[in-house]
Amino acid sequence: MIPEPRSGADDGGEPEDGRQTVLALREVSARLGARPVLHGVDVRVRRGEVVTLLGANGSGKSTAVRVAIGQVPVSGGGVELFGTPLRRFRDWARVGYVPQRTTAAGGVPATVSEVVASGRLSRAKLGFLRRADRAAIRAALDEVGMADRAKDPVEALSGGQHQRVLIARALASEPELLLMDEPMAGVDLESQQVLARTLAAQVERGTTVLLVLHELGPLEPLIDRAIVLRDGCVRHDGPPPRAVGQHALPGHDHVHPHSGAAEAVRSGLLG
Numbered sequence: 371m372i373p374e375p376r377s378g379a380d381d382g383g384e385p386e387d388g389r390q391t392v393l394a395l396r397e398v399s400a401r402l403g404a405r406p407v408l409h410g411v412d413v414r415v416r417r418g419e420v421v422t423l424l425g426a427n428g429s430g431k432s433t434a435v436r437v438a439i440g441q442v443p444v445s446g447g448g449v450e451l452f453g454t455p456l457r458r459f460r461d462w463a464r465v466g467y468v469p470q471r472t473t474a475a476g477g478v479p480a481t482v483s484e485v486v487a488s489g490r491l492s493r494a495k496l497g498f499l500r501r502a503d504r505a506a507i508r509a510a511l512d513e514v515g516m517a518d519r520a521k522d523p524v525e526a527l528s529g530g531q532h533q534r535v536l537i538a539r540a541l542a543s544e545p546e547l548l549l550m551d552e553p554m555a556g557v558d559l560e561s562q563q564v565l566a567r568t569l570a571a572q573v574e575r576g577t578t579v580l581l582v583l584h585e586l587g588p589l590e591p592l593i594d595r596a597i598v599l600r601d602g603c604v605r606h607d608g609p610p611p612r613a614v615g616q617h618a619l620p621g622h623d624h625v626h627p628h629s630g631a632a633e634a635v636r637s638g639l640l641g
């Protein structure tokens with residue numbers, strides 16, 4: 371049996387637990403070119419939550435995140451950030467976005483600190499970086515363990531280091547909502563550990579997080595809720611599928627009765 375998507379307790383007002391809905395995708399449909407990709411997708415992320423979007427390749431995870439920041443227009447439904455409809459939302463310093471990484475650096479002739487500084491411009495007054503801005507940039511570099519590489523060209527970095535820089539760029543504006551598209555993909559073990567620590571520190575600080583993942587991996591302890599997409603529809607919204615991280619070993623066919631998401635795993639929703 372496929373678990374029903376959890377009904378939104380926060381529809382049209384205060385959620386049951388009183389926490390603000392930071393991001394809402396309400397019955398969102400979206401197309402890429404002529405291709406319908408999302409079909410009535412409901413995603414709610416409340417303040418302080420860490421939510422992951424899971425699903426097979428092509429299920430629409432990246433599109434859902436890109437819809438959330440207006441990079442892909444909706445063809446139906448609506449998006450709200452911090453309670454404001456996306457078309458009226460201007461407060462972009464409150465949102466950090468880490469896109470899916472394609473190639474390292476991609477020929478960008480910039481230093482590490484320049485890339486990270488670009489993430490602070492949304493907070494800089496009249497485009498000038500003040501002392502507080504420079505401190506935030508340094509703190510973001512420190513957080514991902516790249517402070518000693520600040521003056522290096524990003525082209526000189528490994529894939530994992532490059533990813534850390536993109537995350538530092540997103541953190542430089544001290545966002546309240548962090549959107550990350552597959553932050554662990556193609557990242558070496560050391561960088562994965564740094565990223566897991568960075569995310570844990572952000573969560574500790576109360577940052578709200580929505581991240582696309584292929585598997586929970588080292589981030590599993592941080593995840594409050596998982597939303598599983600299949601063919602552009604939400605197929606599960608609830609506890610994360612713990613079975614993936616712990617029991618994806620050959621021969622392990624045990625399904626946890628306490629986790630609705632385990633059913634999603636068993637029925638191949640993630641496959």
Ligand SMILES: Nc1ncnc2c1ncn2[C@@H]1O[C@H](COP(=O)(O)OP(=O)(O)OP(=O)(O)O)[C@@H](O)[C@H]1O
Nearest residue numbers: 402403405407425426427428429430431432433434
């Ligand atoms: N520019 C485009 N035009 C038409 N279809 C596209 C375009 N870009 C992506 N698609 C298709 O849209 C669907 C959803 O893509 P999306 O990147 O959102 O999926 P995803 O779940 O994030 O996949 P992945 O895990 O591979 O990143 C896929 O089938 C993809 O092939």
